[in-house]
Amino acid sequence: MQLQVSRFEGLGDAFHTRLPATPLPSPHWVGWSAEAAALLGLAPELPQDEALLQRLSGNPVPNMPDDLMPLASVYSGHQFGHWAGQLGDGRALLLGEHEGPQGRHEVQLKGAGRTPYSRGGDGRAVLRSSIREFLCSEAMHALGIPTTRALCVTGSPAPVRRETVETAAVVTRLAPSFIRFGHFEHFSHGGRHQELRQLADFVIDQFYPECRQADGNPYAALLAAVTRRSAELVAQWQAVGFCHGVLNTDNMSILGLTLDYGPFQFLDGFDPGHVCNHSDQSGRYAYSRQPNIVYWNLFCLGQALLPLLDDTQQALDALEPYKTLFPTALQRRMNDKLGLAELREGDDTLTEDLLQLLSRERTDYTIFWRRLSLAQAASADYAGQTKPSFPYSTAQPPGHAWQPVRDLFLQPDGFDSWWTRWQQRLATDAGPACDPASQLDRVSQRMLRANPRVVLRNHLGELAIRQAKAGNLSALQRLQAALARPYDEMRGSEDLADFPPDWAATISISCSS
Ligand code: AMP
Ligand code: MG
Numbered sequence: 001m002q003l004q005v006s007r008f009e010g011l012g013d014a015f016h017t018r019l020p021a022t023p024l025p026s027p028h029w030v031g032w033s034a035e036a037a038a039l040l041g042l043a044p045e046l047p048q049d050e051a052l053l054q055r056l057s058g059n060p061v062p063n064m065p066d067d068l069m070p071l072a073s074v075y076s077g078h079q080f081g082h083w084a085g086q087l088g089d090g091r092a093l094l095l096g097e098h099e100g101p102q103g104r105h106e107v108q109l110k111g112a113g114r115t116p117y118s119r120g121g122d123g124r125a126v127l128r129s130s131i132r133e134f135l136c137s138e139a140m141h142a143l144g145i146p147t148t149r150a151l152c153v154t155g156s157p158a159p160v161r162r163e164t165v166e167t168a169a170v171v172t173r174l175a176p177s178f179i180r181f182g183h184f185e186h187f188s189h190g191g192r193h194q195e196l197r198q199l200a201d202f203v204i205d206q207f208y209p210e211c212r213q214a215d216g217n218p219y220a221a222l223l224a225a226v227t228r229r230s231a232e233l234v235a236q237w238q239a240v241g242f243c244h245g246v247l248n249t250d251n252m253s254i255l256g257l258t259l260d261y262g263p264f265q266f267l268d269g270f271d272p273g274h275v276c277n278h279s280d281q282s283g284r285y286a287y288s289r290q291p292n293i294v295y296w297n298l299f300c301l302g303q304a305l306l307p308l309l310d311d312t313q314q315a316l317d318a319l320e321p322y323k324t325l326f327p328t329a330l331q332r333r334m335n336d337k338l339g340l341a342e343l344r345e346g347d348d349t350l351t352e353d354l355l356q357l358l359s360r361e362r363t364d365y366t367i368f369w370r371r372l373s374l375a376q377a378a379s380a381d382y383a384g385q386t387k388p389s390f391p392y393s394t395a396q397p398p399g400h401a402w403q404p405v406r407d408l409f410l411q412p413d414g415f416d417s418w419w420t421r422w423q424q425r426l427a428t429d430a431g432p433a434c435d436p437a438s439q440l441d442r443v444s445q446r447m448l449r450a451n452p453r454v455v456l457r458n459h460l461g462e463l464a465i466r467q468a469k470a471g472n473l474s475a476l477q478r479l480q481a482a483l484a485r486p487y488d489e490m491r492g493s494e495d496l497a498d499f500p501p502d503w504a505a506t507i508s509i510s511c512s513s
Helices: 034-039 050-055 126-143 180-191 191-209 218-240 287-308 312-321 323-339 345-363 365-383 401-408 413-427 436-450 460-470 474-483 500-507
Strands: 016-018 030-034 072-075 076-079 082-086 092-100 103-110 147-160 165-175
Touching: 030 474, 034 126, 034 147, 034 165, 076 180, 103 126, 103 312, 126 147, 126 474, 147 500, 165 436, 165 460, 180 191, 191 218, 191 287, 218 287, 218 312, 218 323, 287 312, 287 323, 323 345, 323 436, 345 413, 365 401, 365 436, 401 413, 460 474, 460 500
Parallel strands: none
Antiparallel strands: 016 072, 030 147, 072 092, 076 082, 092 103, 103 165, 147 165
């Protein structure tokens, strides 16, 4: 790995503190992502490189250039709806930047020891949460959802005290930038408008150069661009059933990436009010609230940018489109899941009525969508290579095709009539000019690419973690391989695509990590 001094470091001392990582005793490899390694141009297999193992655990290695001192950045933020003041990288250190075949990436160690921003914390991350972050970052990427990446996890026997005594680990994270909404809030709330402008200029120049070309205020254009990306991001979360768990403004990426994996969860049974974070007693970050919370967070960013804008109205104008961007982005994603190429009036009702049905019976969200896709694919097969009639007029599909999805409902009547409506909508989707047989096949292809078979359910992570704690990494590697190809019907991984066991409901995930 060829690290260079990061561009972020060039912002100057107001933005960060340079300090070495705290050494991690006796580190060993826990996980390595071939896909993230490819980003950096590194080999896919776990490296047999002691110096790299030490370095990515935060330990000193010989002949390190002095200018490559790691740094912790300072930010502030709103936590659970309240201004929390100064926060910052309390346990993350930016090692530098790596220029790879897919551009420059910041390389950050999470869990590398105390920093001036640790506020009473120990600067460490435990193996359990590090494995969760590692697996989920890469799983999200494989699902096509913007996210920070995770190159590897290293573990150590060093004890770390949480509710119980656990062991320490370090995740190596990658992103073009780890700048958060909270970085802007920090300088704005502190009245440090020069640094605020410097930060905004940096983000625009590096990541949003189009904001300068636009007429008008470039900072308003930045707010509008971040609004668009954030709306797209949360639409993808909702569509796949992902709950972030701690949507504080300091966990919001200025690049629209999923950032800071803590008590996240993929829904098992569909429950819009689901709260995945045990510490979130008011349910502020419930699944169904995420879109509004992201909007709220964007308002915080808008407020932080006010000193750079002509007037308040400019911020409001940049934020306002969220109200249509988000629902449109979500409906586009849901239409992908439904196999619909076009976006039409009434599709929202079709979707909402289905979600009501799923919610009423707490139907397993991932399995429902996958079975629906397979039912569609099976009816394509059943209809035969020489397709007799399409579109279905009565929409009563062949029994064997839709049975597995219908079986998910204790009271299938509602589903039966919804299926009919959906089939009727599908039948008119792409117009009569299409060849009916290939059209149907395209529908199921679209659905099978939009509805994953395997997601990182809590219990799957838990099983991999339990084994990893006992020194066996095979479950972790097997899960990682399945999550890397979430849309494929992979033989031998049926258990990873199955219903959660009863004990999954008893897993309690808190902010403690
Ligand atoms: P989070 O809720 O994980 O987004 O973290 C909120 C803030 O607490 C951030 O500034 C983190 O860097 C900091 N933090 C979380 N855990 C620790 C820890 N174990 N040691 C030091 N700082 C921490
Ligand atoms: Mg955080």
